[in-house]
Amino acid sequence: MQFKKLNDTCYYFEGAVNIGYVHHGEEGLLIDAGIDKSSIKKVIRKLKEEELPITHLFVTHAHADHYGGAYVLQKDFNVKTIAPRFEKAILENPMLEPLYLFGGNDPLDELRNKFLEGTPIQVHEVVDQGQYTFDSFQMSVFILPGHSYFQAGIVIDNIFYAADAYFSEEQLNKHKIPYITDAQMTIESLQKASEITCQGAVPGHGMYEEHFQPTIQKNVEYHEKVLTDLEIFISNNPDGVTHEQTVAYMCETYGVNTPQLSQFLLYRTAVTAYLIGLVKRKKLKTDIQRSCWVFYINEGEG
Numbered sequence: 265m266q267f268k269k270l271n272d273t274c275y276y277f278e279g280a281v282n283i284g285y286v287h288h289g290e291e292g293l294l295i296d297a298g299i300d301k302s303s304i305k306k307v308i309r310k311l312k313e314e315e316l317p318i319t320h321l322f323v324t325h326a327h328a329d330h331y332g333g334a335y336v337l338q339k340d341f342n343v344k345t346i347a348p349r350f351e352k353a354i355l356e357n358p359m360l361e362p363l364y365l366f367g368g369n370d371p372l373d374e375l376r377n378k379f380l381e382g383t384p385i386q387v388h389e390v391v392d393q394g395q396y397t398f399d400s401f402q403m404s405v406f407i408l409p410g411h412s413y414f415q416a417g418i419v420i421d422n423i424f425y426a427a428d429a430y431f432s433e434e435q436l437n438k439h440k441i442p443y444i445t446d447a448q449m450t451i452e453s454l455q456k457a458s459e460i461t462c463q464g465a466v467p468g469h470g471m472y473e474e475h476f477q478p479t480i481q482k483n484v485e486y487h488e489k490v491l492t493d494l495e496i497f498i499s500n501n502p503d504g505v506t507h508e509q510t511v512a513y514m515c516e517t518y519g520v521n522t523p524q525l526s527q528f529l530l531y532r533t534a535v536t537a538y539l540i541g542l543v544k545r546k547k548l549k550t551d552i553q554r555s556c557w558v559f560y561i562n563e564g565e566g
């Protein structure tokens with residue numbers, strides 16, 4: 265995990281999941297906390313070495329890879345913890361993630377793993393879209409839904425910590441069907457993010473870039489391509505396609521491996537996000553036929 269300096273006060277730890285850091289004298293703000301104890305311990309060790317304080321934590325969204333290490337910070341540093349509303353509910357009750365991925369059923373034990381469920385934390389301050397000041401830290405909070413219901417990116421000291429509002433090109437190609445919850449909301453959030461002007465941006469996964477707008481544009485194009493592929497598949501089946509068939513078709517066509525139930529559920533949510541996007545654009549219609557959830561092309565709508 266490399267510790268990179270971006271300007272006088274802003275840094276980030278570059279890893280599988282990036283962790284931001286902002287330093288103001290006696291105060292230090294972490295942005296996200298990594299997946300587990302071992303990842304946050306590396307951060308703590310480095311900050312200690314550099315004699316940099318840890319007093320605040322901002323959690324961008326309640327996905328375990330972003331907050332799984334946060335309980336260690338709360339235990340050892342008594343950090344003031346800030347998170348967007350709604351995400352707070354999950355951070356305080358992390359079983360909600362395997363629960364929602366499992367469609368509301370009580371999750372099987374295999375779903376209660378560190379990738380889907382972190383240790384609960386307390387959220388002391390809740391944010392929505394807008395300007396906030398927490399002690400010496402002034403930030404603009406942007407609510408960027410489409411990947412997590414109330415995900416927030418922040419601009420602080422001229423750096424945009426973007427959470428998972430966009431992915432690096434490498435991540436898009438690796439995941440093939442990126443984890444999103446609503447394709448239309450994702451694209452709207454990408455447009456909102458691309459209008460932010462500042463020194464540069466740190467995504468949740470990928471590298472800091474000064475000119476991040478082209479990467480955001482690549483995300484938009486990537487999602488549009490998946491939407492087009494999906495629309496073509498549904499239009500080739502005039503009698504409609506079930507949800508289950510659509511998930512299977514997309515995973516097989518994109519070469520996505522889902523050997524475990526947890527992975528399958530994540531991809532099922534992602535494919536459903538694109539279906540929802542096309543329904544919202546009135547490209548698809550949906551109903552229930554013989555106890556199956558079915559999608560059709562919406563003839564006569566441009």
Ligand SMILES: [Zn+2]
Pocket residue numbers: 325327330411412428
């Ligand atoms: Zn995420």
